[in-house]
């Protein structure tokens with residue numbers, strides 16, 4: 001009998017699913033199946049955790065304490081709703097309330113704002129919260145398209161799309177990678193967006209938040225800063241301060257520059273927004289909300305308050321040094337004339353080396369982990385095979401590396417890409433460089449990195 005093609009539809013790579021199936025077919029023992037999972041986790045820890053130079057921009061190592069809290073007993077307890085005995089459905093949440101209240105207060109301190117929410121699993125849900133709370137189906141919103149750094153959460157195929165919004169692109173200057181403010185003013189005055197949501201996954205320079213907010217204020221439009229990537233830089237005072245520049249809501253991912261457990265954070269100042277936002281969080285988007293993650297987030301916020309300014313400044317200095325070192329070695333980097341970056345990211349144009357997909361996988365064979373990225377000039381047809389490569393300096397900074405070390409890392413990359421050396425031979429040198437570096441700094445476990453020469457106790 002002929003099968004309907006839809007019956008075979010599989011979104012995952014069928015070869016990798018077949019490998020998992022083969023493991024399960026090889027034995028009838030559930031214990032052995034569990035063991036196979038644990039072994040894959042261990043292989044990852046040995047490779048990505050100990051032997052790779054991880055340059056993924058949306059990834060951050062957590063401190064030992066934050067990581068340990070993710071396995072704490074409190075994570076097996078159920079809590080839903082708002083903090084406090086009357087607000088909760090379940091009894092027995094006394095200590096959970098203490099942890100959650102500390103998390104909220106620490107986030108408010110870290111971001112210097114009046115309100116914070118800690119319950120979302122990711123900032124994809126943070127953005128959905130904003131769309132649910134502050135827009136109606138049919139409203140017009142303006143957001144950034146992906147080739148300029150925009151994120152699907154603010155586009156038709158993401159949360160914004162599920163809300164049935166009319167999405168209009170924020171105009172960008174493709175050379176300077178900046179919002180084209182004149183074009184934005186013209187278009188915005190024409191379509192009068194209810195919200196402008198700027199969420200940049202490719203983020204090199206601060207945005208003109210004040211100017212854009214002033215324009216849309218003419219008809220009561222609200223500016224939302226989706227700071228998934230920049231949250232740590234913002235908390236550390238090293239990028240821009242959207243809530244003081246006109247943004248009414250800041251959303252952020254705790255697992256990116258903020259260097260905590262993967263979580264969504266929502267920050268705001270206006271008491272009038274508290275009810276719509278928190279009612280969208282509970283009971284619309286979360287019920288139980290992983291209190292282990294909340295505890296870990298609270299400690300990560302305390303680390304940011306203590307170490308954030310210096311840690312985030314070093315992340316930016318390292319990114320600028322990495323951009324310069326790559327350019328010097330013949331790897332074209334965007335925004336060279338502007339000093340490459342003011343964030344944790346560096347964007348290389350690797351078209352001449354085979355494009356982002358090919359290059360990212362070749363580098364991964366040398367234990368250098370990065371991701372392909374769309375850059376201006378890429379067409380929708382290039383979606384899977386874009387020209388860019390995005391690099392981030394979060395993990396290498398938390399390992400204690402400084403500007404001078406960026407030349408070493410750029411050198412490894414140039415050997416693979418420019419000199420055409422076999423990735424396997426570069427990998428040996430990458431491992432020699434990485435294996436002695438196994439401690440994460442800028443936290444209460446390990447204090448400041450030795451290279452900073454700071455003497456005070458952690």
Ligand SMILES: *Cc1c(COP(=O)(O)O)cnc(C)c1O
Nearest residue numbers: 122123124151199200201228253
């Ligand atoms: C990563 C990212 C998100 C999604 O964040 P998660 O925490 O992974 O859900 C949303 N917006 C932007 C701009 C991002 O870069």
